[in-house]
Amino acid sequence: xxxxxxxxxxxxxxxxxxxxxxxxxxxxxxxxxxxxxxxxxxxxxxxxxxxxxxxxxxxxxxxxxxxxxxxxxxxxxxxxxxxxxxxxxxxxxxxxxxxxxxxxxxxxxxxxxxxxxxxxxxxxxxxxxxxxxxxxxxxxxxxxxxxxxxxxxxxxxxxxxxxxxxxxxxxxxxxxxxxxxxxxxxxxxxxxxxxxxxxxxxxxxxxxxxxxxxxxxxxxxxxxxxxxxxxxxxxxxxxxxxxxxxxxxxxxxxxxxxxxxxxxxxxxxxxxxxxxxxxxxxxxxxxxxxxxxxxxxxxxxxxxxxxxxxxxxxxxxxxxxxxxxxxxxxxxxxxxxxxxxxxxxxxxxxxxxxxxxxxxxxxxxxxxxxxxxxxxxxxxxxxxxxxxxxxxxxxxxxxxxxxxxxxxxxxxxxxxxxxxxxxxxxxxxxxxxxxxxxxxxxxxxxxxxxxxxxxxxxxxxxxxxxxxxxxxxxxxxxxxxxxxxxxxxxxxxxxxxxxxxxxxxxxxxxxxxxxxxxxxxxxxxxxxxxxxxxxxxxxxxxxxxxxxxxxxxxxxxxxxxxxxxxxxxxxxxxxxxxxxxxxxxxxxxxxxxxxxxxxxxxxxxxxxxxxxxxxxxxxxxxxxxxxxxxxxxxxxxxxxxxxxx
Numbered sequence: 067x068x069x070x071x072x073x074x075x076x077x078x079x080x081x082x083x084x085x086x087x088x089x090x091x092x093x094x095x096x097x098x099x100x101x102x103x104x105x106x107x108x109x110x111x112x113x114x115x116x117x118x119x120x121x122x123x124x125x126x127x128x129x130x131x132x133x134x135x136x137x138x139x140x141x142x143x144x145x146x147x148x149x150x151x152x153x154x155x156x157x158x159x160x161x162x163x164x165x166x167x168x169x170x171x172x173x174x175x176x177x178x179x180x181x182x183x184x185x186x187x188x189x190x191x192x193x194x195x196x197x198x199x200x201x202x203x204x205x206x207x208x209x210x211x212x213x214x215x216x217x218x219x220x221x222x223x224x225x226x227x228x229x230x231x232x233x234x235x236x237x238x239x240x241x242x243x244x245x246x247x248x249x250x251x252x253x254x255x256x257x258x259x260x261x262x263x264x265x266x267x268x269x270x271x272x273x274x275x276x277x278x279x280x281x282x283x284x285x286x287x288x289x290x291x292x293x294x295x296x297x298x299x300x301x302x303x304x305x306x307x308x309x310x311x312x313x314x315x316x317x318x319x320x321x322x323x324x325x326x327x328x329x330x331x332x333x334x335x336x337x338x339x340x341x342x343x344x345x346x347x348x349x350x351x352x353x354x355x356x357x358x359x360x361x362x363x364x365x366x367x368x369x370x371x372x373x374x375x376x377x378x379x380x381x382x383x384x385x386x387x388x389x390x391x392x393x394x395x396x397x398x399x400x401x402x403x404x405x406x407x408x409x410x411x412x413x414x415x416x417x418x419x420x421x422x423x424x425x426x427x428x429x430x431x432x433x434x435x436x437x438x439x440x441x442x443x444x445x446x447x448x449x450x451x452x453x454x455x456x457x458x459x460x461x462x463x464x465x466x467x468x469x470x471x472x473x474x475x476x477x478x479x480x481x482x483x484x485x486x487x488x489x490x491x492x493x494x495x496x497x498x499x500x501x502x503x504x505x506x507x508x509x510x511x512x513x514x515x516x517x518x519x520x521x522x523x524x525x526x527x528x529x530x531x532x533x534x535x536x537x538x539x540x541x542x543x544x545x546x547x548x549x550x551x552x553x554x555x556x557x558x559x560x561x562x563x564x565x566x567x568x569x570x571x572x573x574x575x576x577x578x579x580x581x582x583x584x585x586x587x588x589x590x591x592x593x594x595x596x597x598x599x600x601x602x603x604x605x606x607x608x609x610x611x612x613x614x615x616x617x618x619x620x621x622x623x624x625x626x627x628x629x630x631x632x633x634x635x636x637x638x639x640x641x642x643x644x645x646x647x648x649x650x651x652x653x654x655x656x657x658x659x660x661x662x663x664x665x666x667x668x669x670x671x672x673x674x675x676x677x678x679x680x681x682x683x684x685x686x687x688x689x690x691x692x693x694x695x696x697x698x699x700x701x702x703x704x705x706x707x708x709x710x711x
Contacts (some may be wrong), residue, residue, distance in 0.1 A: 098432065106576070126186070133191065161233060181420075235274055241270050243270045254330065256286065267285060272327070274324055275324070279709055280302070283335075308331045312705075359434060363415050381397055414436050441493065448483050451479070536584075557622055563635050575653075610645045610649045614642045618642065
């Protein structure tokens with residue numbers, strides 16, 4: 067029994083309903099970031115800084131030492147860039163080291179590392195080769211191991227996790243040629259057939275898909291008798307009959323990444339390989355990403371550390387007008403930005419990771435903020451490094467070496483980091499995702515008031531419920547500890563910059579952020595979801611406040627443990643002062659912006675009123691459709707799948 071997949075036709079409202087149904091609806095544990103958006107600065111949730119247990123530290127440090135030696139002696143990043151491929155012997159070496167099983171429990175043959183040490187390992191590998199970092203991250207953060215850990219049956223874990231820990235590479239297949247962050251239009255189908263499902267469809271940008279042994283495939287099960295239907299997750303053997311990797315994609319950066327187009331034609335998958343119930347696929351994907359998203363900012367931390375090292379070394383030897391360029395304010399400010407931002411980003415990632423390990427807090431917003439902030443700041447730091455290096459920053463490492471200079475791949479770092487603003491949720495999608503979580507408390511009490519499908523009686527009930535909530539909540543936004551000069555005094559240490567002033571600022575700004583959100587919801591009501599510019603700035607403010615909080619907490623933690631405390635306080639102080647300038651600008655742009663003008667101009671541009679502006683140029687684009695044909699059917703191209711053995 068088979069069926070031809072067709073692209074579902076869905077309205078904007080239906081698409082939102084699908085996304086909403088996939089959300090985790092409940093908040094069973096406290097969330098620092100959620101409280102921050104509500105105007106409640108819960109410093110007690112992150113301070114004192116949570117600490118790993120001694121055994122986790124021992125195992126983590128032991129593995130990092132082995133991994134560092136491997137990165138320094140076995141990985142030739144220049145070769146990977148030159149050949150646009152990771153050598154098989156490198157991947158096999160990582161397998162032998164146990165790197166495929168960093169997050170897999172020891173009882174399945176994995177290393178059982180904590181989230182903290184997994185992220186530190188990715189940070190290290192990412193500096194040796196960002197393509198390798200992407201391979202390991204895709205395998206463990208969104209590939210087979212994590213969904214099975216969270217939602218798999220014991221039988222599935224027993225069968226697949228030992229393979230993932232040592233030998234088998236996994237990939238995650240969700241995106242399609244015409245479907246990105248709008249899964250309501252997912253066309254790949256999984257039609258029930260006895261004790262099996264028959265999968266048909268085409269998947270795009272399957273990271274690791276070219277070399278994968280196991281796949282997590284998201285497909286739509288048609289609703290029928292005995293079948294709830296809906297988007298569902300399956301573990302699929304990559305060598306199954308009917309699976310063809312039709313293309314190995316090439317990109318601006320991450321040239322060694324094994325990313326492809328995968329066609330599934332009449333692929334038979336046992337029902338025993340279904341992860342969770344039918345219709346739970348998107349919820350599984352989103353829940354997996356709660357911690358999975360931390361892998362990208364972790365690699366951005368490593369990139370920031372490298373940018374700082376190169377900027378420091380280069381700026382101290384390169385002279386301009388009689389002194390090192392680092393002594394010139396225009397260059398010094400860039401170095402200061404790289405150093406302080408790297409410190410803050412590491413604070414965000416370590417704090418979020420340790421909270422994930424302890425499982426005391428719900429970190430879905432923290433992880434999303436870390437991904438958003440890390441990907442944006444990582445690109446900025448790499449761009450500043452290229453500027454500091456000048457013409458040498460634009461020159462390839464190979465060219466620099468050919469003429470006798472140090473082979474510094476600054477331009478490659480910039481190219482490699484650029485994808486992070488798109489991977490695992492683009493910046494624009496992250497803004498919307500985080501904004502939805504940030505206003506969840508409001509929608510839970512007042513959502514029916516702005517829902518056009520609700521009856522008058524439902525709206526009346528919602529009005530009474532909202533009235534009680536806001537009567538208690540709004541008065542608390544007027545004043546708080548941020549207005550008391552002695553608040554957070556434990557961050558005011560003799561001989562160090564005063565960090566308590568920054569935490570008082572965060573508390574005040576948190577209440578201002580909550581007031582701004584409430585005012586916007588009152589003003590726009592049901593149209594709030596269309597105000598993406600406003601929502602993006604709200605989220606960006608929250609990201610800065612979270613980073614400031616994490617930086618201060620990390621600085622105090624390092625001071626208390628005697629580990630570079632004085633320097634940490636200085637870094638946190640500089641970062642917070644830089645961040646406060648950005649926050650004030652964002653607050654100003656909440657209400658003083660060109661959003662409405664931009665919307666009108668874009669309407670005219672799409673309507674053809676400005677095509678005269680495009681005259682006087684040559685379009686070098688080739689012929690062909692904007693979106694490739696993804697009609698289901700047998701493969702017409704050679705299979706470029708190459709499992710690594």
